[in-house]
Amino acid sequence: MKQLFKGIALGAALLSAQPVLAADRELLNTSYDIARELFAAYNEEFKKHWQEKTGETVEIKQSHAGSSKQAQAIIQGLKADVATFNQVTDIDILHQRGRLIPEDWADRLPNNSSPYYSTMAFLVREGNPKNIENWDDLIREDVQLVMPNPKTSGNGRYTYLAALGYAQDQFGDDQEKIDQFMADLLGQVRVFDSGGRGATTTFVERGIGDVLLTFESEVLNIADRFENGEYVAVTPKVSFLAEFPVTWIDDYVEQNGTAELAKEYLEHLYTEDSQRLLAGFNYRVHNDAVKAENADRFPELKLLSIDEITGGWENAMSTHFSSGGKLDRLQRRR
Amino acid sequence: MAVQNRRIGDQLWVRRSLIGLALAITLIMLVIPVVVIFTQALSTGWSAFAGNVMDEYTLDAIGLTLFVAALTVPLNLVFGTALAWSVTRFRFPGRKLLITLIDIPFAVSPVVAGLLYLLLYGRNGWLGSWLSNYDVQLMFSWPGIVMVTVFVTCPFVARELIPLMQQQGSEEEEAGVVLGASGWRIFRKITLPNIKWALIYGVVLTNARAVGEFGAVSVVSGNVRGETNTLPLHVELLYQDYNIVGAFASASLLAGIAILTLIAKAFVEWRQSRAEHATPEEGGA
Structure with a gap:
């Protein structure tokens, strides 16, 4: 019995021993299953950008799973600030079933709210x-x-x-x-x-x-x-044309007080440096300069x-x- | 013994080929996969293995998994003991039904269990929509993971205790009552020593399952890395990420826990069988 309690104490100690990251702001990005490396790289870029712009530090948390599963989780109450998916239908459903975003979500950012695409x-x-x-x-x-x-x-x-x-x-x-x-x-x-x-x-x-x-x-x-x-x-x-749509989730960013941060996080994906980073992960992008640099890898x-x-x-x-x-x-x- | 053996397999070759078959199947189906986990995890050397295990998100996953087990096991220890006590020591209407109900988590697929909790406690669920008025969120955070883990593992302790307590009967406790002992004292001095090893066995099984649960947790977790990602979910994530070595490193941790569990289980079974065959003086020790 003593052993058991020791084990419990150890487990609790391990958990509480984790360093508490004291960032000024927090953002949760729900994404599709194979986008981990992409957003790990982008998040570092964005953290720098946000700190330069506002002086605040941001912690960006990532959730990865199949994008239909992610959409279901968001509808059922996963309080994500932004969704970065690989299927348009999975974002549409956030409006149709969840009423969490407006119907015209795709018009809020350039290129149908798809900062990158593939085929x-x-x-x-x-x-x-x-x-x-x-x-x-x-x-x-x-x-x-x-x-x-x-x-x-x-x-x-x-x-x-x-x-x-x-x-x-x-x-x-x-x-x-x-x-x-x-x-x-x-x-x-x-x-x-x-x-x-x-x-x-x-x-x-x-x-x-x-x-x-x-x-x-x-x-x-x-x-x-x-x-x-x-x-x-x-x-x-x-x-x-396979679009990779993104949106902030209106109801949740309002609750979390992250509207401005979430919007900036997605808009920043369209800058030339970010587009170059996306192209490095083998996605096609809209920026003309980056397109020209990668013309041989992405044939017309x-x-x-x-x-x-x-x-x-x-x-x-x-x-x-x-x-x-x-x-x-x-x-x-x- | 010898007589029995002769009856089952008359000839030597029957016996030998049966034993050989059993060993071969064990080797192919159980031993080799476990060996593969460790060889894959170490395929790029010890330092890469250590790097994978000491990764920030892996440590978070280990911490969360242990935390969930640390909450689940005591909860089910109390619940299982109370349930076994009540159905073996008292007669009441619905007793048989209660014994049947306790097996629901065994009968229901864990994924279904996760979905049930999600539909009940999610944002649009019966209880979830009411709770969200008070800003209480259970799903997609650690309480949800603990809830489904408790559900999935709740029969283990009770299932271990019920047959033993039925077999032991309540004479000793009745003697305690006659001699004027309090309820708590009877439990501590008579019941607990009698069921000690079965109880620990139940705890070992509960812990093993709590640490390894995937299906139900996957539904209610939300997969937020560093926050709601348990070790089994982490293994899947790494695997899908082409980080095969990392996935196997995390899997080897789970396999390590499983092996420790088996050793603990073997030890407890050995003590249990000794306790059952022991003379009363020894049994009370």
């Missing part, structure tokens, strides 16, 4: 042995694909929509040809992983498939990580927005990804 690209194996250049190479019989499941992950939905955008661009109004292309493409998929990182693991660690379809940022990230050219990044000629391509492909997210979800929707029917075709 869907291909990762192929050393030397690109199957000679993959564009979407039509993916439906060849000898090519096996790995992609995240559009049913369970935003990453997978983006991939599906990117392929759909290509097919529409290629075949125009010929719905039959578009459907056939999509069915063929889905038929070549060897593994549908439940999430983006799972798909990467399947392709890289387990060595399955010839092409991994995922975010360009993730593709470049892996190609950089393996320095001997084990993997090659391929950006197709047409793809999807035709980017299609969700409105151009399906006329908005609502329609995309109900027509393509709902139960018995287009995706289900296309998969049954083969």
Whole structure:
């Protein structure tokens, strides 16, 4: 029994022994699961910026998980000051279900409130042995694909929509040809992983498939990580504009008294230095100077927005990804 | 013994292959994964391992995990003992129902448990919306983590005590009453020594589960690093971040706790079986 109480005392001591960081201000940023390194770097920059501007020190706390889970947590009472997500629908829901932000949140910051963006690209194996250049190479019989499941992950939905955008661009109004292309493409998929990182693991660690379809940022990230050219990044000629939307959460910044700080935290993402930092993490940015510096890493391509492909997210979800929707029917075709 | 063995497996080869199979499965399914955790954690050397463990956020996660266990274990110790005492020493309507209800946390998936708490105590929940009027926030902060951990681990102590206390009966306590001892004195001098080892066993199990709980905690945590990120959540975060060595370093801490738990459990089981077979004089020691 004595041992037990000793253990409890030790645990309590350990917890209370943690240094109390006495920052003047505090900010909680909820973000998607794979943005940890990005915001760890950005937070340091922003802390300096805020101190120079106001003389105050800031402590920025980070929460990372899948962005749909984060949106749910915020609606259920996680008092985050800002949300930096990788899916527009997950911020929309903060208005629709939570009434925490106004409907026009996207108009409050430049570029639809997306300080950076990415697109869907291909990762192929050393030397690109199957000679993959564009979407039509993916439906060849000898090519096996790995992609995240559009049913369970935003990453997978983006991939599906990117392929759909290509097919529409290629075949125009010929719905039959578009459907056939999509069915063929889905038929070549060897593994549908439940999430983006799972798909990467399947392709890289387990060595399955010839092409991994995922975010360009993730593709470049892996190609950089393996320095001997084990993997090659391929950006197709047409793809999807994947926005990374940000917003401050009006109800909570009011309660926390952080409105000014939260706004500045997001606006500062648009400065040239911050845009350069974002580009360093393989995201595409809007700043012209930074764009020019990185022109070789981010080849020009035709980017299609969700409105151009399906006329908005609502329609995309109900027509393509709902139960018995287009995706289900296309998969049954083969 | 010898007679029994002959009956189960007549021939030597049957016995040997059964034992061999059991050993092989244990090795493949249990031993090798545990070894892999430690080899992966140390794959880049001891200093990298120490660096990963001494990382600010890892230390915060360790602190929070120990803190949660330090609150959960005493709460469930008191709750489990009181529950076992009441259902084995008294007869009352609903007693059988109570014994069944105590198993709910075993029957419900931890993720579901987390969601239930979130729906009840979250901002839009029945109790949560009322509490938020008084600026009380339970979910996405440490009280929420403690609440779901208490829920998930609450059967362990009671489940250990109930069969033992039923088997022991209440004669000794009744003798104490006849001799005029107070209730507290009877508990301290008679009941507690009798159930001591089962109680500690329950505590060991409760602690192991409290430290390792992932599903329920994941739902109510909010994943704020340095604040509501427990060690199991930290392992997942590091893994998703491609920090495989860091993830395994944190996982090895959890595995270390698990191994210590197993040693403590083996020791307690050994003492328990000795106590049960001992003569009364020894048993009271």
